Amino acid sequence: MSNLKTIDKEYVANTYARFPVEIVVGKGSLVYDDTGKEYIDMGSGIGVTSFGIADDGWKDAVIEQLGKVQHMSNLYYTEPCAKLAEILCKKTGMKKVFFANSGAEANEGAIKAARKYGAEKKGPGCYTIVTLKNSFHGRTLTTLSATGQEHYHELFQPLTPGFAHFEAGNMEELKALCADGTVAAVLIECVPGEGGVTAMDPAFLKALSASLKENDILLMVDEVQTGNGRTGQMYAYMNYGLQPDVVTTAKGLAGGLPLGAALLGDKVKNVLGYGDHGSTFGGNPVACAAALSVVNRLTDSFLAEVRQKSEYLFSRFTGAPGIESVSGLGLMLGLQTVKPASEVIKACMENGVLVLSAKSRVRLLPALNIPMELLEKAADIILAAAQ
Ligand code: PLP
Numbered sequence: 001m002s003n004l005k006t007i008d009k010e011y012v013a014n015t016y017a018r019f020p021v022e023i024v025v026g027k028g029s030l031v032y033d034d035t036g037k038e039y040i041d042m043g044s045g046i047g048v049t050s051f052g053i054a055d056d057g058w059k060d061a062v063i064e065q066l067g068k069v070q071h072m073s074n075l076y077y078t079e080p081c082a083k084l085a086e087i088l089c090k091k092t093g094m095k096k097v098f099f100a101n102s103g104a105e106a107n108e109g110a111i112k113a114a115r116k117y118g119a120e121k122k123g124p125g126c127y128t129i130v131t132l133k134n135s136f137h138g139r140t141l142t143t144l145s146a147t148g149q150e151h152y153h154e155l156f157q158p159l160t161p162g163f164a165h166f167e168a169g170n171m172e173e174l175k176a177l178c179a180d181g182t183v184a185a186v187l188i189e190c191v192p193g194e195g196g197v198t199a200m201d202p203a204f205l206k207a208l209s210a211s212l213k214e215n216d217i218l219l220m221v222d223e224v225q226t227g228n229g230r231t232g233q234m235y236a237y238m239n240y241g242l243q244p245d246v247v248t249t250a251k252g253l254a255g256g257l258p259l260g261a262a263l264l265g266d267k268v269k270n271v272l273g274y275g276d277h278g279s280t281f282g283g284n285p286v287a288c289a290a291a292l293s294v295v296n297r298l299t300d301s302f303l304a305e306v307r308q309k310s311e312y313l314f315s316r317f318t319g320a321p322g323i324e325s326v327s328g329l330g331l332m333l334g335l336q337t338v339k340p341a342s343e344v345i346k347a348c349m350e351n352g353v354l355v356l357s358a359k360s361r362v363r364l365l366p367a368l369n370i371p372m373e374l375l376e377k378a379a380d381i382i383l384a385a386a387q
Helices: 002-011 056-066 079-092 103-122 141-146 150-156 171-178 202-214 236-240 285-295 300-317 341-350 372-386
Strands: 023-027 030-033 038-041 096-100 128-132 163-166 183-188 218-222 246-249 260-264 323-329 332-337 356-358 361-364
Touching (some): 056 285, 079 096, 079 285, 096 103, 103 183, 103 218, 103 246, 103 260, 128 171, 163 171, 183 202, 202 218, 332 341, 332 372, 341 361
Parallel strands (some): 128 163, 128 183, 183 218
Antiparallel strands (some): 332 361, 356 361
16 A cells, blocks of 8 residues: 555645545445455445445446447447437436536536527527536536636636526525526536535425526536435435426446436427537447446335435434534435544544545445445444544
8 A cells, every 4th residue: 555655646646635545346335445454335436336336237237338349439329328318318307318428527518508508599698507606516617617616716717707606595696697688597406415415495496496497597407416316316306396407417327437417308408419519438338338227226116215224324313422413315414523524534434434525524425225234334333433
C-alpha cells in the first residue's frame, strides 16, 4: 500500500482526498483491503454498484456481451442499446433516450434539449435553466454552472451563462425568475445527494410541477444519484407522483460501468435531431448490457424489499444516542451526528464499515440487495461510532 500511495500521489491528479485504504477485491456488500481486512460497503461506490461488487448476474451479463461486441459506433444498431432504451421508456412513460457516459453528460444532454425546446417554442431568448440552491449537477463547466453552490463556481469563472438558482420551497422566487419568459426548464433533484440528503417537500414539488406545466416550462429531474431503485421506487420522482419532461440518470444505472442517460418525455422526444448531440461511447453495448441486468431486476417485489430495508435503517437510527436527525429516502440516508461526520466516518472505517459524507452528514448508500444481516451489523457499528 505504501508504494501504491506514493505512485498514486505522484502521478494521479490531486483532485481526490483519498482515505488511506486500498480496496483490492470484493463480493456483494463486502470488500477487502490489501491487508485482508473486511469492510461492509455502505457507500456502493457513491451509489453505483446497485447489486454490490462482482454480482454474479451482473458479471454474467457483462462477460456475455464482452464476448460478442465490446463497442460499436453509433452509426450502427446494437441490441443492448435499443433494448435498454425500450425498457427505460416502458418503466417510466418517457418516450426516447439519449445515452451518455456519466451523470454530468446526461445533464448536458438534458440542458441542450431544453435550450433547443425553449428556442423553438418561445424564441431565441428562452434558454435559462433554473436549478435549486444547494443542488449538484456535475463537474463539466456547464453542469457546474447548473450546480447551485457558489463555492464550486469560484475558481472557474466565467461560467456558462443561462443559469439561475432558487431556494427549494420558495415559489415566489421562482415566479420572479420566470416572469420575463426566458426560462426554458427547471432542473431539480428530489433528494439532493451531495447537498445533504434531505428529501424535498411533496407539497413544494406538486406546486412546482403544476406551475411549470401552466407556463410550458420543462420539469427536468436529475436522478443521477436517486435513480434506479435507490429511493425504493424506480426513480425518486415516482415517490412524489410527478411526470417530468426530462429525467437524467447515471451512477447505479449500469451497476459499475460508465453509463448516463437523458430520458426525454413527450414534449422533447423529437427536439434533438441528427447531429444535434452525440457521444462516441454513449450507448456502449457492454455498459447497456450491464444496465439491462440491473434494470430488469428492479421489480415491484425487489423495490418493496428496498423500502423495508430503508424502514429498518430509519428505525435503528431515529432517536438513537449520538444521532441528531435522520433524513433521506429509501436506501439513501443522511445522518446528522452529534460528533463531526468526519470522526464518525473514521471510526466506522476502523471498525470495518465504509460510509460517505454529504455536507455535515454521514451519508449511507448501500447496495440495494445488501443482506439484512450485513445491514444490521453495519448499523451496530455506525451507532457505536456515533456515540
Ligand atoms: N447529478 C447528481 C445529482 C449527482 O449526484 C452527480 C454526482 O455525484 C452528478 C450529477 C454528476 O455525475 P457524474 O459524476 O457521473 O458526472
